[in-house]
Amino acid sequence: MKSKLFLALPILLAVFSLCACKKAAQIVQPVQAFGAYDTEPDWNDGTKLVNLGYQESQGKRIFYQYCVWCHADASPAGPSNRSNLTPVPPLLNDGDKLNGESDEFMQNIITLGGSALGKSAMMPPYGKTLSSNEIKEVISFTRAIAQPPYQKPGRQGSQYTTK
Amino acid sequence: MPAEDMGKLTYRMRLTFAVATVVCVLVLAISPVKDFRAEWKKYKRSFVRYAQGRPDTKKLLADYSPKIDQVWLPGMNVVDRCTTCHQGMTQPSLADASVPQPFRAHPPIPHNVREWGCTVCHRGQGPATEIAEAHETTLAWEQPILPAHYLQASCGSCHHQDMNETPQLTRGRELLSRLNCQACHKLNDLEPPMLGPELSSVGNKISREWIYKWLKEPRTILDKDGNVTVNGYESGDESRMPKFRLKDEEIVALSAFLSAQKAKPIEDYKLNPAVVAAWSKKPDLLPQAELRFRQMMCTTCHPLAVTRAGETKLIGGNIGPELTKVGSKVNEQWLVSWLRNPQGYLAHNNMPRYGWTDEDLYKVSQYLLKQLTDSDLLTTVPKLEAGTDEQIKNGRRLFLEKGCASCHSIAGVTPQKEFGPDLTALGAKNASELEFGKAKITHNLLSYIQAKLQDPVSVNPASRMPQYTWNSADLDAVTTALLSQTGPKPTSALQHLTVSKVEASYKPVGDFAEVYERYKCYACHRFNGYGGTLAPDLSYEGSRAQKKWIADFLKNPQTIRPTLILRMPQFNMTDKEVNTIAEYLALAVQKPDVNPESVDSRQFTPAMASLGKQLYEVKYQCQSCHTIGGTGGYVGPNLNNAGNWLTPAWTEAWLRNPQALQPDTIEPRRNFTEDEIRALTAYLMTLKAGIKPQTSTSAANARPVGQGAGR
Numbered sequence: 090m091k092s093k094l095f096l097a098l099p100i101l102l103a104v105f106s107l108c109a110c111k112k113a114a115q116i117v118q119p120v121q122a123f124g125a126y127d128t129e130p131d132w133n134d135g136t137k138l139v140n141l142g143y144q145e146s147q148g149k150r151i152f153y154q155y156c157v158w159c160h161a162d163a164s165p166a167g168p169s170n171r172s173n174l175t176p177v178p179p180l181l182n183d184g185d186k187l188n189g190e191s192d193e194f195m196q197n198i199i200t201l202g203g204s205a206l207g208k209s210a211m212m213p214p215y216g217k218t219l220s221s222n223e224i225k226e227v228i229s230f231t232r233a234i235a236q237p238p239y240q241k242p243g244r245q246g247s248q249y250t251t252k
Numbered sequence: 253m254p255a256e257d258m259g260k261l262t263y264r265m266r267l268t269f270a271v272a273t274v275v276c277v278l279v280l281a282i283s284p285v286k287d288f289r290a291e292w293k294k295y296k297r298s299f300v301r302y303a304q305g306r307p308d309t310k311k312l313l314a315d316y317s318p319k320i321d322q323v324w325l326p327g328m329n330v331v332d333r334c335t336t337c338h339q340g341m342t343q344p345s346l347a348d349a350s351v352p353q354p355f356r357a358h359p360p361i362p363h364n365v366r367e368w369g370c371t372v373c374h375r376g377q378g379p380a381t382e383i384a385e386a387h388e389t390t391l392a393w394e395q396p397i398l399p400a401h402y403l404q405a406s407c408g409s410c411h412h413q414d415m416n417e418t419p420q421l422t423r424g425r426e427l428l429s430r431l432n433c434q435a436c437h438k439l440n441d442l443e444p445p446m447l448g449p450e451l452s453s454v455g456n457k458i459s460r461e462w463i464y465k466w467l468k469e470p471r472t473i474l475d476k477d478g479n480v481t482v483n484g485y486e487s488g489d490e491s492r493m494p495k496f497r498l499k500d501e502e503i504v505a506l507s508a509f510l511s512a513q514k515a516k517p518i519e520d521y522k523l524n525p526a527v528v529a530a531w532s533k534k535p536d537l538l539p540q541a542e543l544r545f546r547q548m549m550c551t552t553c554h555p556l557a558v559t560r561a562g563e564t565k566l567i568g569g570n571i572g573p574e575l576t577k578v579g580s581k582v583n584e585q586w587l588v589s590w591l592r593n594p595q596g597y598l599a600h601n602n603m604p605r606y607g608w609t610d611e612d613l614y615k616v617s618q619y620l621l622k623q624l625t626d627s628d629l630l631t632t633v634p635k636l637e638a639g640t641d642e643q644i645k646n647g648r649r650l651f652l653e654k655g656c657a658s659c660h661s662i663a664g665v666t667p668q669k670e671f672g673p674d675l676t677a678l679g680a681k682n683a684s685e686l687e688f689g690k691a692k693i694t695h696n697l698l699s700y701i702q703a704k705l706q707d708p709v710s711v712n713p714a715s716r717m718p719q720y721t722w723n724s725a726d727l728d729a730v731t732t733a734l735l736s737q738t739g740p741k742p743t744s745a746l747q748h749l750t751v752s753k754v755e756a757s758y759k760p761v762g763d764f765a766e767v768y769e770r771y772k773c774y775a776c777h778r779f780n781g782y783g784g785t786l787a788p789d790l791s792y793e794g795s796r797a798q799k800k801w802i803a804d805f806l807k808n809p810q811t812i813r814p815t816l817i818l819r820m821p822q823f824n825m826t827d828k829e830v831n832t833i834a835e836y837l838a839l840a841v842q843k844p845d846v847n848p849e850s851v852d853s854r855q856f857t858p859a860m861a862s863l864g865k866q867l868y869e870v871k872y873q874c875q876s877c878h879t880i881g882g883t884g885g886y887v888g889p890n891l892n893n894a895g896n897w898l899t900p901a902w903t904e905a906w907l908r909n910p911q912a913l914q915p916d917t918i919e920p921r922r923n924f925t926e927d928e929i930r931a932l933t934a935y936l937m938t939l940k941a942g943i944k945p946q947t948s949t950s951a952a953n954a955r956p957v958g959q960g961a962g963r
Contacts, residue, residue: 125401125420125724125725125728126419126420127400127401142349142359143359143361143400144359144360147417150416150417150419154916154918155918155920158877158885158886158887158918159876159885159887164815164886167815168815168886169886170876170877170885170886170887173876173884173885173886174876174885204871209873210870210871210872210873211873211876213872213876213920213922214920214922214923215920217909217920217921217922217923218911218920218921222360241348241350
């Protein structure tokens, strides 16, 4: 009998210590809100929402203050200025036009303006108004809402996952 | 057992010892094995493997250590071990979204992770080394990680001043203040509450039936078929009055009490009988009346519901109340005396005192009373006689009990102090401090706040809080603003880092003060950070505009921006008032470093102007945003009359650096040389196409659409 007790004790101990390992509970995902600062409706299909990261959501904010007037079909004041301009400025989500341009080119044309890069002088330089970080944010917003979707050039991200 | 066998080990005992030893070793091994297999060690190892699979391995593993990594900031009470697993936090090459979590870099923000730690903003349990403990609610730790969608709340707990970078928080604070939450709750850093209308004489203004209807459906006035004709919320111009869960007899009592409030008699003003007689016979009275209503630009502040293509929308400003059905609401004598002198009825009221003639008063009041009506509005309301004494007494009690008195004052009724709970530290509360009642929601702070906002009785059946209607973006914004109310900072270091809110105030003096108050300039315009945002900021108007232009504009306001349809109302100011304003703005409301006298326009030669024209049209193509003579862009103001409007000194300063004069302007700062600035200014000063006097039909036919207002 006693020997059985001897056996039982460590086994119980082992069971208890194993019990202490607990399972990770599910993390509750926040519900995405329509019209929120960190989502943008797909411009070609209003029912789809594009989720924006921190940088992209800051880009959205800057876009809707400075760029929306000429690079969207409607502006907060109603009509868009786009139709007044020749050549017509590209819509910000126009992937066919903008996906081919590198981040460096986009950074330069926003910083220095159209005329510095041999494009239309109607695009003014924003290098003295926005910081280079803010311009990066606008570019990342452009990439996020591009249709067709933007693919990063060069080497694709590793397929490696942590799981 | 025989004596000689004592002390010898039997096979049985050996076996027992052997098993016990093995078990013992196994038990002892559990701890090291568990330690080896600890979650954070797995992430440490997999980061090494991940880094080895990338071209920049060396850089990524430069300061790698297999131990627990932590940010320790004693002054701020921070021990954050998050970087143990989130190892790529400060590696710019891991910023891309394709990098698997938890290795992705932190997006570039103004604060350095090593100086601030993680939990200051993200919450969660910093010293924890297990995923669940760090991120979720446990018995010992009730502050789970804050979902990224509400993260701006953390910005707000130190930054009491509004920031551009946190639109959701700013919107939330704006809503808390607009919806007047402070009237019942204690909250930090909000604008002083803008109370609902004082009701001391409300019985003179509206009928008991209308009050009944309003108390039943305050946000959405339903017609007799139950259709929502104007849903104030959908348009974004929400009525501030929420819905109280009132029973019919309570509404009867409250309406009796309110319609008995007649503290101040209506000002006795008789319109000239000759004017009334002449106009009341005209067949085109109503069209003419509507024309006058539009000419006065009442819709700049007051919205009207318009149905187009089957869709009902509110169109117009959101400063004053919506007027779609005002004819079924107010009585005629009250309306005329109100239009003459709004402050006579409500002393603290932002409606300007217009210089109406009797003819204007008659026409506009007839338009409001005859045209803006809904004959079916009150058909569902039971017949109500004058209230009995008992009803009035009950109504008075309910007025206090339901919290009406927190927002609406009535002479002789003292509101209860601290009607709702103090919310200044709501954002730091633990789940165990909250009451969830029978609500089937996750027991954490976030879902508590959202449940309470959406349906106050769901978590507390006895709640006195009224029902608000939210769209999801506004609900999240208010939640964010409430989460930012974390009370005083517990640690000294953070207390010193807090950015406090700057209170703005502007008090003009002298004759101008009187006109400023009469026309309520501050309802739309901003002066040194104080005032409305509908119309341009006038803090530096004296440096910007020429005195004569200001005077002309006040006499005949026109929009300067091509897309704007709302514009400044016509106040019918007297010459004396116009001069007072023009003199005061030109002399006293200046930017110190832009003296209008400093640049003499006589120095500009025609050659400079023609160079300026070249620069404007060819080199810089300003016409992409600005209009001159009918061609050009919609973005900036039109420059047709720039030579009469702007001072040369302002124009030069503006071209040098627009943001220095108006920080949020969208006009980019350019690389003009000083000569180019001179030339452009010379050119702009030659543009003197004066505004034609207003023709009555064009203004009346203008579509009342659009946002913002012109100057």
